[in-house]
Amino acid sequence: MSHFVKRCLIYIVGLFILSVGVVCMIKSNTGIAPWDALNVALSELIGLTIGSWVFIVGGILIFINSLIKMRFPNLAGFIPIVIIGSFVDLLNLKVLSFLKTDAVILQWSLFLIGLCILAMGIAIYLRASFPSIPNDELMLAITERTGWGINITKTIGEALAFVLAIILQGPIGIGTIIVLLCLGILVGLFDKLLHKMGKPRSIYSVGQEGAHIHAGHDKTIH
Template sequence: MNNFFFRCLMYLAGLFVLSLGVVLTIKSNVGIAPWDALNVALSEKIGLTIGSWVFIVGGVLIFVNSTIKRSAPNVAGFIPILIIGVFVDLLNLKLLSFVQVDSLWIKWCLFFGGLSILAFGITIYLRASFPSVPNDELMLAITDRTGWGINITKTITEAIAFVLAIVLKGPVGLGTIIVVLCLGLLVGVFDQLLHKVGMPRALIVRGSVNE
């Protein structure tokens, strides 16, 4: 029971940290992560909040992932995208709505801080071994099928979203290119770092089996 409670806290904390990173990069206004650029583009063109599109796009990816895995759709994947959608709208429209940056160097500080926080949030919540965010499940599905490292597969999935964001004329900028090139690397770095301090993803999985 204690292990389950710890995993729940880790899961929620990771999703909140992830959402904070997303909003900080949006506020930096120098280009945002490809999936977020896609959600912002859809919000601007069609309506609804960014958090709503996090849920809708994630729902579509759940069925894409099921095709790659050749299995039934993982409906549990709706849990994290619902939580992230709520967190993103709460932070973007309420808690951090006052954040407006004019200085270019502060914008870039905000961007790189947000990017690092985003990558760290991903590595934290994945260790809870609860349902993955669909775009991260896509990363893991490709990893399982190919045997490539998550730094490589994360870069591939971000590149896919990057193309879609450009097609929809989302807020793509230099920061977006940096995310495509660096987010996968940062996730890999934090993954290895947490592994070295005694928090491998496999350890959490074994804990869930024996609880």
């Protein structure tokens, strides 16, 4: 298997796992990740599917990220949001439509499982070094600018979406607060775990200095 094909598989698998986590959390009805709460709020307020808003909001973020980095917009960022939007709609409306429960313990179990799956999916797909999801690109853009770790910059991005979701009266709950406080930490933990398992770390796993070293290495290889 060629290196490129392997990276493609890692990328698709990571995005799929991420999407499963998103849908599990939506189905838990305990409060969902801030960006997803924003997408759900827009879907209920304006119309269109949640997956459609993943694409629209992601498109807006692509241009915001270009301003932070002071570079031309990374149009390749539309690739993951098309994939994720499709996965989320497929899983939410078809494959996992049966995931409904009123039992509190099962709702929270589904939420916690979804949160861990979401964090793992993020840590996996970033390893492919292909276009990042725009809201994760926001995390990476802030990391590049400041040198902070992804656990910190991920939390900053989630806080921004959290405020917007509140304004639009999205499905905010206790679970959303947990995501806001814990998702960045969990992504960092899965990143370290995969690193210990012999999987190369993502470019922005460590600070800005590590990013430049890794980037230079990639340019040498490719």
